[in-house]
Amino acid sequence: MKVNVAIVEDDKNYNQALKKIIDFQEDMICVAQFFNGTSALKELESLDPDVVLMDIQLQDASGIDLVFKLTETMSQTNFIMCTSFEDDDKIFTALRAGASGYLVKGEPMEKIIQSIQEAYKGGAPMSFAIAKRVLHHFHESKVQVQDLAALTPTEKEVLELLSEGLLYKEIADKKCVTIDTIKKHIGNIYRKLQVNNKIEAINKLNQNK
């Protein structure tokens, strides 16, 4: 059973090159080529391909918007974004919109083929440059403010539970202590973080996430 691939790409040469290399593979076949967003939006759904290579910058639409709309109904299809740019915002917007992978143009053809396989299997194929940015997105959160470091383990735990939306009472039950103890802890947390209410404390916590 071959992997069904569709291409949405307005550069005719690149589109054609992609089709050729895909059809050359034993285990995949290009079932459709689109050269603009409008026709892709109309016809992609009924084709139900396994993987779509989607250009981000089409003349008549944004590939990200297309993915956003199409993933609503095409839950079985994996979308791989292809782009010349590596704008941080676009990367995360695309992933949020429902894309499974993100390649910068100029990847060698083997990498693209490999990425189609990976997307088909449920992975998250990305160019190194993109993967690095996604990682960086997580790493950013690391910078621990001194304030937070001043909290005892119990206080950190209480703050964590507080940030999940639990009431004093619920935290007390969860930790099997009285509500007065929790109040005491929270009072200490506020003093150490120099804040006066939950929201401000949680904002301090979230700055580091």
Add this chain to the structure above:
Amino acid sequence: MKVNVAIVEDDKNYNQALKKIIDFQEDMICVAQFFNGTSALKELESLDPDVVLMDIQLQDASGIDLVFKLTETMSQTNFIMCTSFEDDDKIFTALRAGASGYLVKGEPMEKIIQSIQEAYKGGAPMSFAIAKRVLHHFHESKVQVQDLAALTPTEKEVLELLSEGLLYKEIADKKCVTIDTIKKHIGNIYRKLQVNNKIEAINKLNQNK
């Protein structure tokens, strides 16, 4: 120039098996094996390996904490977490702590070797199961947008101010309306977002950021 790899893994057999397969590669070498967290924490820094395979569950420490500490100074080293479990929280905590990759145990040896290469080159090697979860993390935000879309502009503004830590009274003053109006708006916000307090509402808001 070979890729220098260190292993932190308390299962002696698995640790040994990893070393063997690594040393078997032409382009990499295992420069150190650690069987507990304490010694790894002490010695890893001076070894300055290119890649570290780090078990998450050590008897004497959490691999995540080790990575957190070690990445402070070892900015050139890429850490790949290895674990039997795929707890969502652990994945993101590990990535935030500074890990570059995340493998579940039981990956074939070729995948591990390939991941070391990928980490060395600055990529983000992950097991499919993990990649799926990271993607899911992004995709989650998509659903939320709908909920927020149900809010009127005024409600969105109030929620925004609320998330900054302002009291009802302060929001009322800022918008030059009475506190009762704000209470009404907030009541409507909670109903639309299906939550019961500030924190939960703000969490919904923040999930889309």
Add this chain to the structure above:
DNA sequence: ATGAATATCACCCAAAAGGGTAATGGTTTG
């Protein structure tokens, strides 16, 4: 071993938050 930090519990009090009901005027839309 003395003092500091931590975790625990208690009681009091005031402010803030949250839920309910009701009413008014404006806008939009079928």
Add this chain to the structure above:
DNA sequence: CAAACCATTACCCTTTTGGGTGATATTCAT
């Protein structure tokens, strides 16, 4: 035009939160 939605204000009531003070037991480091 009527129905629906929106923004606004008011009043009532309960629960939750936040601040203050004080006390006890444990642990940990000087």
